[in-house]
Amino acid sequence: MCFGTTVLGALPILFGLGWWAAFWAITVGTLLDTAFFSPVGLIGPRTGTNSAVSSRAFFGVVGRLVGSLVVLVIAIGFYALTAWTGGEAVVAGAHKLFGLP
Numbered sequence: 001m002c003f004g005t006t007v008l009g010a011l012p013i014l015f016g017l018g019w020w021a022a023f024w025a026i027t028v029g030t031l032l033d034t035a036f037f038s039p040v041g042l043i044g045p046r047t048g049t050n051s052a053v054s055s056r057a058f059f060g061v062v063g064r065l066v067g068s069l070v071v072l073v074i075a076i077g078f079y080a081l082t083a084w085t086g087g088e089a090v091v092a093g094a095h096k097l098f099g100l101p
Contacts, residue, residue, distance in 0.1 A: 007081055 012022035043054040056063040094100040 007085060 012025050047054045059066050
């Protein structure tokens with residue numbers, strides 16, 4: 001997960017922000033995200049189940065699909081980042097060790 005975190009952390013710079021602007025964008029984004037999503041973290045301990053099951057209370061009978069879909073999208077995104085950066089590391093290592101293109 002370190003490669004994925006590095007890639008996500010480099011995105012503000014790649015989009016043209018300076019170091020301090022990137023720092024504040026990440027900091028403010030994290031604070032806003034925490035403010036919006038921290039109440040969701042309280043649902044699990046109160047109901048004794050995970051948020052995908054608990055979301056049924058808010059979204060109806062098929063509400064658990066909302067939480068499951070969010071978790072699925074996040075998992076696919078981090079898997080893609082890990083596969084991409086891991087592949088880059090393998091190719092760079094093979095180039096350095098064996099002279100492969």
